């Protein structure tokens with residue numbers, strides 16, 4: 001089992017690398033390939049069981065787009081072929097069409113997802129998200145903390161339909177993208193640790209149906225408590 | 240000086256606001272400044288200021304450095320204006336100058352030491368251009384407010400006036416590169432035994448060369464990105480150091496500092512390397528201002544770390560250690576965890592670091608727990624970890640992922656009850672880690688621990 005982490009020296013903000021540490025605890029024998037920004041990604045010439053990229057700074061995001069641009073077709077091919085992938089936070093925007101920077105300039109993303117993002121460095125958006133991930137009919141809990149909002153055509157391919165918290169922008173409940181087995185989402189942080197059902201789905205999709213969830217009882221306990229809080233109307237969604 | 244016509248009405252109204260608030264025993268450290276700002280947007284620029292302004296910013300240590308300067312300067316014959324009792328954001332800084340000003344808008348102090356929150360720098364430095372800016376360090380801080388260290392660097396780079404001379408930490412490759420065209424004096428601590436060759440922390444925000452993106456080679460790593468590094472491909476490297484601690488005599492509590500004027504010796508305050516950085520930052524500033532070595536050293540002899548940040552209480556052969564750790568600040572927590580594992584003896588750790596306000600109003604984003612090195616608590620000397628609050632189940636998961644055995648973890652809802660869970664048969668030192676907003680729980684927990692230990696001692700003596 002091979003898991004490629006793209007550019008972990010940069011794409012590691014907001015505790016998101018915990019997702020890989022948790023997978024490592026679930027899959028102690030898996031091989032983790034950590035590709036630095038200066039190297040050719042492993043997925044270019046090999047098949048992988050999971051491709052992961054976490055959030056990064058706005059400046060690095062532009063370099064990452066340049067680094068991945070030559071391999072956009074290969075990424076598309078892997079997505080269409082059903083390779084599991086996880087892109088969190090602003091890593092999702094790398095796959096999109098455009099990012100409008102603070103100041104007005106627009107840069108192009110890889111053009112894989114119909115997504116257009118817009119930075120607003122003077123307003124940081126922080127929110128809880130509670131939403132439904134259709135393949136497992138489970139409630140997903142998570143957090144957003146970002147400078148951008150986006151528009152995109154994701155109604156029939158969203159990662160989540162939110163019950164609390166916004167989707168790609170305030171006008172929609174559709175959050176992120178789910179295409180083949182690729183999840184791209186604005187959610188940040190330890191989403192695999194927080195969501196045992198999602199992690200179970202991911203492990204099964206990767207073919208690790210026998211792998212138990214690490215610390216399953218503790219993780220389920222924390223999930224149940226968080227879910228109850230997120231469902232509580234007294235709990236503020238945005239803060 | 241040409242002032243806005245709005246200035247005097249704003250000054251007098253804001254002063255009246257202060258008087259009224261005080262009459263009703265209300266906190267007057269923030270609001271009056273905001274009133275002044277509302278009535279006169281250029282108030283901070285229009286108000287009189289001391290001849291020399293020292294601003295202090297950075298992720299960790301800025302309050303300590305300000306306190307040291309505020310306490311040492313009077314021994315050097317200077318009574319500085321400071322925002323010690325107020326806040327370090329716009330309202331607090333405005334109020335500080337407002338309170339110091341006469342009804343004609345002048346201030347009598349010759350010097351100011353102003354702690355400035357990194358994000359407030361854009362506003363504050365527009366109207367109050369510091370002669371010196373001390374940057375203690377720049378790290379990841381609250382995701383919610385500060386996003387990431389590059390975001391904060393960008394704000395500071397926009398905010399720092401051209402004339403400001405920087406006093407920066409040479410061992411911090413983020414903070415030391417701020418405002419590259421400004422004059423700067425650097426301070427640092429030379430390589431010491433015990434520094435790492437490779438980093439042990441989860442987070443390092445200075446991994447790649449800013450010029451060519453090549454992964455940097457660290458000559459040594461002290462914690463996170465604090466250390467010295469160079470690029471193997473180009474000539475990028477840590478800057479040279481003007482004021483450098485070259486020897487530490489822990490027994491005699493002495494720091495030997497190499498300065499442009501030769502070697503000097505100063506008292507070591509605290510036994511944590513972050514304490515030494517803070518002391519060095521203050522000493523560097525004072526030497527740059529021209530105060531002499533003896534006066535600074537004599538004053539340092541009187542100083543100590545404020546008890547609200549660190550306190551060790553010994554009772555019989557047991558101890559209670561209170562440590563301010565700052566929730567949602569992964570670096571500050573990691574420093575505390577590292578300090579705990581390096582302390583001798585068997586330990587219990589009480590964690591009171593969940594966000595107090597989030598717990599009341601929302602559900603705290605726990606992502607920061609995964610940037611903090613809970614792995615340091617996975618140490619044979621840490622016998623018990625006791626967690627309280629609504630997020631206890633999340634802390635438990637985090638500790639399990641750090642490899643801590645479940646049998647060492649105790650979760651509870653009520654904060655003060657944690658004191659009863661400490662097993663003093665097994666541990667010598669109970670650490671209480673708390674946040675600035677959970678000091679009430681920390682104080683009550685300490686009291687309960689003290690009572691337990693004093694009770695035990697009485698039983699023994701009977």
Ligand SMILES: [Zn+2]
Nearest residue numbers: 448451470473
């Ligand atoms: Zn280089």
